[in-house]
Amino acid sequence: MEIDTLLRHLENQLLWLEQQKYTYLNLAKLPDLEFAFSPTPVELPTQKQEELPAFSAATVEEPPTQKQKELPVDTLEALHAQYAACLRCPLGQTRKNFVFGTGNGHTSLLFVGEGPGADEDRLGEPFVGKAGRLLTQMIQSIGIDRPDVYIANVVKCRPPKNRTPHAEEIAKCFPILRRQIELINPRLIVTLGNVPTRALVPDAPGITRSRGNIYHYQSWKVLPTFHPAYLLRNPSAMVSSWDDFKKIMTLCFETEN
Numbered sequence: 001m002e003i004d005t006l007l008r009h010l011e012n013q014l015l016w017l018e019q020q021k022y023t024y025l026n027l028a029k030l031p032d033l034e035f036a037f038s039p040t041p042v043e044l045p046t047q048k049q050e051e052l053p054a055f056s057a058a059t060v061e062e063p064p065t066q067k068q069k070e071l072p073v074d075t076l077e078a079l080h081a082q083y084a085a086c087l088r089c090p091l092g093q094t095r096k097n098f099v100f101g102t103g104n105g106h107t108s109l110l111f112v113g114e115g116p117g118a119d120e121d122r123l124g125e126p127f128v129g130k131a132g133r134l135l136t137q138m139i140q141s142i143g144i145d146r147p148d149v150y151i152a153n154v155v156k157c158r159p160p161k162n163r164t165p166h167a168e169e170i171a172k173c174f175p176i177l178r179r180q181i182e183l184i185n186p187r188l189i190v191t192l193g194n195v196p197t198r199a200l201v202p203d204a205p206g207i208t209r210s211r212g213n214i215y216h217y218q219s220w221k222v223l224p225t226f227h228p229a230y231l232l233r234n235p236s237a238m239v240s241s242w243d244d245f246k247k248i249m250t251l252c253f254e255t256e257n
């Protein structure tokens with residue numbers, strides 16, 4: 001067969017296949033050359049395609065990279081990188097910055113707040129606004145420099161209008177905090193307000209009753225106290241808060257019970 005005849009046949013076949021909406025051919029399954037060069041269209045093995053399961057997102061395997069992302073990471077830096085572009089909950093859509101946490105990753109003292117506010121969202125760091133400055137002063141008042149502790153929040157993206165994060169948002173974000181706790185392995189976790197206290201100790205009473213008492217999240221000691229933003233609105237609560245802070249050093253350095 002002349003080469004131009006051969007090419008014409010081939011072109012006809014390809015045009016026919018295109019009209020039949022074929023976008024893929026398994027060359028190993030082509031019947032024989034007669035099919036390819038037949039002047040009249042032949043029945044293609046469409047049955048095979050009908051036997052394929054219907055497309056469903058549920059049957060699509062996650063790409064390996066996605067699965068790798070789910071593996072536990074061994075450093076805070078890697079954990080940060082793993083979630084920096086997180087969109088697991090709606091808060092990711094409206095944030096300016098992912099606010100992972102800052103401080104000494106080998107500290108014995110971890111503070112956990114609720115979530116980033118406007119300043120934190122803008123700067124990508126927790127507790128940098130007015131409440132953050134108060135927290136820094138309180139930490140210094142017990143003889144500790146803020147860079148020597150670690151500070152994080154339950155949710156890493158700012159809830160719109162500083163609303164309390166929803167339970168589903170906390171649930172989606174909690175694996176990040178859990179891994180932070182595992183990696184830092186502090187001697188004491190100080191929870192600032194109701195949200196972080198209940199995230200770690202679901203059956204704890206409200207903050208006015210739970211503050212100053214010791215709870216546990218797994219093997220870690222948890223000391224709830226007031227959120228500094230609450231103290232700014234209710235300065236009279238500073239006295240109780242000071243009592244809580246005085247316990248911190250003892251709890252951080254006491255030997256295990």
Ligand code: SF4
Nearest residue numbers: 086088089092157173
């Ligand atoms: S709040 Fe947490 S779970 Fe939600 S998008 Fe931000 S990092 Fe992801």
